[in-house]
Structures are given as structure tokens and as C-alpha cells.
Amino acid sequence: MTAEVITVPEGKLPPAITDEHTRRWLSGGGLPGGGDLMRFRPLAEGPPVPVPRLLADSADPAQLDPHISGLLAIGHLLVEGEEADVVVLDGATGRVSSMLLFEEDPGLLEVLPLAPSVEALARFLDAAADLAGLRGRFAHLAGGYGTRAVAEASALYLSVLEAEDWDGGWGSAGDVAEWDHALPAFWRTVALIRPFALLAGPGGGLRLDLPEGVLEEEFGAEEIVRFDPAELPDTLVHEPTRRFLARTGLPEDGLMFRLDTEAPTLPTLARCREEHERGEAFYGFPEDMAVAPERLLRLGYLVEDTDVVIDGDSGAIHAWNIPDAALRPLNADVSTLAFTAWALHRERAIDEEHKLTDDMYQPLADTMTAVLASVDPVACRPTGEPDDWRYWPEVFHDEAGGVL
Secondary structure, eight states: OOSOEEOOOGGGSOTTOOOHHHHHHHHTTOEESOOSSEEOHHHHHSSOEEGGGGSOTTSOGGGSOHHHHTOEEEEEEEETTEEEEEEEEOTTTOOEEEEOOOTTOGGGOOEEEEESSHHHHHHHHHHHHHHHHTOGGGGGGTTOOSHHHHHHHHHHHHHHHHTSOOOSOOGGGOOGGGSSSSSOHHHHHHHHHGGGGGSOEEOSSSSEEOOTTHHHHHHOGGGEEOOOGGGSOTTOOOHHHHHIIIIIOEESBOSSOEEOOSSSSSOBHHHHHHHTTTGGGOOOOOTTOSSOGGGEEEEEESSTTEEEEEETTTOOEEEEETTTTEEEEEESSHHHHHHHHHHHHHHHHHHHHHOHHHHOHHHHHHHHHHHHHHHOTTTTSOOOSTTOOOHHHHHHTOTTTTOO
16 A cells, blocks of 8 residues: 555544444545545545535535435545546445536436445555556566556456456446446556556667557558658658668557658758748748757648657657747657557557546546656656647547547
């Protein structure tokens, strides 16, 4: 268990918690006080809060489902470090669920199963921390990379979830036999997405050493574009990038990123302006541009009017927004750009089967961001700009756009 543990003295537990195992665990074993998945402020700062007390003064508690009305708030799911869905406890059964607080119409509130007990919840959180740190049951995976390592880590975490007794009623959420999936989407996300970070180990000259053939396996061999070394421009002096483009290549369609296969191979931004390839949309360059346009090579594009460019000297990947005339960091290099495309493509395939986005879009976006941040120090790092705009975290969290 993590070092910081939150417990509540037996005498301060509300009478509404009648399940003896829950009372013993909350006053003895407790719940993790740290971590990036949940925060248990109601337990840390006082007794659990009845759900009706969470409603605004204008909301009518009488509209609540009777089962939901009797639940107790003990914490929150975290999204981008902030408290989001409420973690609620059924004091009679000890079952734990999550709830999106919808004060405008309390009658529409729904709960989603989270854990059969607070003890199980603690085990799930501890296992997630062990997975992130490759310790405990995941320790043997340290230093091992590839799709097999990803699959093994997923199977190990799923075994933690499957070892619990999920049977029985869950109030308004129904019996487990009625669920579309045997395990909650929140934990399936942890199990199936967090292990992506094990795909590739440290590279030589680039951040990552992608397993041979992993892009072909994911996208199909016909979708991978390799560059003829003789056609790579002399401006690209970064040798690890040249080798990666020639030997490993990139998917032509990486979903949010596409290669520009119609233009000359890696033209400089300066040449793009000279040839007016974007016509009137090409507004020019700012005087304080961090990298000279003569050193930036256009690799492809993200969305309309946003190019993906390589710094020919360092191999760093930037997003060049044409209307804003803004150059922003995108990825550390081509290896992490390729990883990002792989992770997004793999997530889409997993979501087709597991429907993670139906109930837990923002936690999924957080998980994708955490995975990318763990392998790429640039892609998710705060920019220091007033709006702190970072492309990949922004698009992952774009629920309306349905990126994931």
C-alpha cells in the first residue's frame, strides 16, 4: 500500500455505515491518500457526506432514486488533477460506485459500479500504483518491452480485478449479470491502456526503440511509409531521425496525424512559403521564431492549417499553426510521434470492443495523457504559455470531437 493512508476513527464513522467489514476497513486498513486516480477528501477532512447534501439548494433531494439518496460521498475521481465524478459508498453493502453529479435534474443521477468493497478499492489503487512503478507483481516486467509485455501487464492487472466477488445487487446499477461488461470501465481503462507505456524501451539517439515490425502489425504493412535515404534533404542532419524514417518509417494515416506524401520529400517551411503551397493561408513567420524556417522540414499535418515539422538539427517535432504563425512543441522526436500514433490506433481498437468512452471518456483521456507523458518529456509538458496549450492532451480530452 502507498505510504499515505486515510483512515477514520470508529467513533467518527456515521451510523449509516452498517456493514461491519466496511467499518473495520475504514477505521483500520484505510484508503490510499496519494495517487493520480482518486482523492478521498471527504474521508480525510471529516465523515462521509450523504449524497442529498451534495445537491445545490435549488435541487430537490426528493427526486433522487431512493438507493442513490442513501449513498455516502467518500471521494472523487481525478481528471487532469481536479476532482470530478463523486466516489460513493453504500453503507449497507459496502459496495463502492462513481457518480456524475447532475444537480439540474437529480432524478437523472446514475451510479456506475467501482469496487465490491473499500478493501477491494484499496487493492485496485495499490495495484495501479505498482503497475505505474513496475513493482510488486509487475516488478519482473521492468526492462522488458514489446507487445507481449503490454499484454502481460494487462492480464496481471485484470487478474486483480477478477479475483474479487462482484456478484450481487448494485442498487440502480442492477445485478452484475445485467452489465454489458463484467468489470467497470474505469478499471478496464487502467488495465488495457496504462500498459501501453511498456511498448518501447529507451532508444539510441531517439527517445524510444520501437520493436521491429510493431507499426506494420498495428496499421498493416501497406500503410507504413519509409523514406528513401537518397531523397532525404541535406537539411535533415540529425542522423537518428534519418535512420528512423528510412528503416522504421511512419504510418501514412496516424488518425490525428497524416504524412504529406504528395509534396516533395520534407520541404522546408521557407520553401513552402516561396512556392505558395498553401496560398493565401500561409501568413508568414514571426521575427522571434524559435527555429529558423530554413531548418524546419514539413513531415505532414495534424488538422487543417497545422503542419507537423521536424527540426533538421535536433530532430524535435513541432506543430506549426499557419493562421496563428505559432510554432509549438509536439513530440520529442519521430520515435515518440510514431508511439503516439500507435497508442491512439490501439486505443481505438480496444474501445471498439470495450466501449470505454461510453462511461469514462475523461478518465480514459487522462490515462492516454499519462502514458504519453511517461515516454515523451515534451508532448505533455506545460508550455509556459498563458493558455498552456499542448496538442495531444488537448485532443485526447476533446470528448465532443470524439478523438478517442
